[in-house]
Amino acid sequence: MTEPTTTSAATGPGWAQRYGAALMNTFGAPQRVLVRGEGAYVWDADGRRYLDLLGGIAVNALGHAHPAYVAAVTEQLGTLGHVSNFFATPAQVGLAEKLLALVTPGGAPAGSRVFFANSGTEANEAALKMARRHGGAARPRVLALEGAFHGRTMGALALTHKAAYREPFEPLPGGVEFVPFGDLAALEAAMGDDVAAVFLEPIQGEAGVRPLPPGYLARARELTSAAGALLVLDEIQSGMGRTGTWMAHHLPHVGGGVVPDVVTLAKGLGGGFPIGAAVALGEHAATLLGPGQHGTTFGGNPVAAAAALAVIGVIEDEGLLAHVAELGTWLREKLAGLGHARLAGVRGEGLLIAAELTEPVAAQVAAALLDAGFIVNPVRADALRLAPPLVLTTAQAQSFLDALPAALDAAGTRP
Known part of the structure; x- marks a missing residue:
């Protein structure tokens, strides 16, 4: 130095x-x-x-200027830089397939699908729209935790707990309620058949790197399944190898084999290139968002997808x-x-x-x-x-x- x-x-x-x-x-x-x-x-x-x-x-994730990362982005940009989402690209499809193989231990359940965005907040916006579509008018409530940070666009901000972030922009999209961090009794009391989804970070990053207590995610899965609500795991900061596993909820003492309904990803996924993803798991995944119900100009961009594939490849190879x-x-x-x-x-x-x-x-x-x-x-x-x-x-x-x-x-x- x-x-x-x-x-x-x-x-x-x-x-x-x-x-x-x-x-x-x-x-x-x-x-x-x-x-x-x-x-x-x-x-x-x-x-x-x-x-x-x-x-x-x-x-x-790979630091700065990793040769394999630079080569992948350069090659893709020199081949095809951007197309609209009226078309597909091999990088986009390949990355979606790779994420479905990685996001849950043993691979995603049949019927699972990926939506690509440009950032973590956009991935959570997509997940919130999935929750609204899943719940409909009969399920107006969405639960999140005190200390949560899910982004700063209006929908994601509604899921973010910190008052200093929220208050200048209120009123925010309604229906979000916060329960105390790590308190299973409070989560049990808040659950009901009018809850569309529960959003959780396996490790709260912006709150000071706070892992959920052992057993919390497993019980949250039981509660959401019983109530017919979605369990959404925000792995934007904790995913893509950050914890020594592909996802933090893969750690036995954190997730205990839990399979959520939606996993949101960004940050380390692109290794510096902007990309986000909302991965919906299970047979109902294809119905959470239909044609015309959500969109993005740059989501799934072939250069971003190539960057993410390079990140995954280096994590595996090294x-x-x-x-x-x-x-x-x-x-x-x-x-x-x-x-x-x-x-x-x-x-x-x-x-x-x-x-x-x-x-x-x-x-x-x-x-x-x-x-x-x-x-x-x-x-x-x-x-x-x-x-x-x-x-x-x-x-x-x-x-x-x-x-x-x-x-x-x-x-x-x-x-």
Whole structure:
């Protein structure tokens, strides 16, 4: 790593000012202006290198500029870049078939179908429309959990719990109710034959990497089946190998063999290229959305599909599921064993990890780490989120562990 600089440096000549003058202020001032990446590293406009432990928020599964990924996208773009959805492409069909083989252990049930979108929020919009079509007027209620994050477009936002995200845009599409996270008794009390669907994240990412308690998904499956409601699993952040399995609900202590009705995917699916998918499972899947009831101009784009196929191929060819499971366990154990007074605990699965802090200084710790050449995310005031590329090495992870104590110490002295 190059020598640390101050937080105000390393933004490049005038780039931050130009950003502020040209872009809407929806994300705040950029922390750095990044110009290139390779593997798990990125470089800013001043030439400083950073270990990317956020991966574009669990997006860059293969890191940056993976040769197989670049080759697949380049070849597809040089062959056929876009067609309307009046036509199909081999990449689109091949990706749908591949997802049906991966999304549930042993392959999807007969009749399952895929709808392609461009992002996670769009995948959840599609799933919400499926729920509405499934439930009809007799099932006006949809259940989600406190702490849920399902996106920011209006339908997905209605499923997102955080008041600061919701309130400026109310009234939102109606019928969504929130039940306490992990509380099975509350879910049982809320269920009824007027519920169209229950939306769950097996691991709540934006709430601070909170896995559902063991047995929760299995019981939710029983309740939704008994009530005739859909069980929708949002695997947008936790899916596509992030937990050392293709889907977080494949983990025995998380899903226990549960087969949901719909699984939504994005982020790591495209490895950096925008793509989302709503995978409907079972014989009823083909009837959840019919011709003319939903659509997208770019969903299933052949370049996006080629990118996703490349991601899946590299994960398979390079044995990344086993690598993520092993490295994730090692990293969580090492974090827990640091014994720093500001570390309260560690939670997560695979390479979706939160380091819980004893004080609300996560933003200060993240800033100190950025100065030291490491990108992490203060997902909560008292928690740091790690969602690095799946190709992260043990040596790279160790360099972060070596730098973390000093960043934790510095948090109390930073303005």
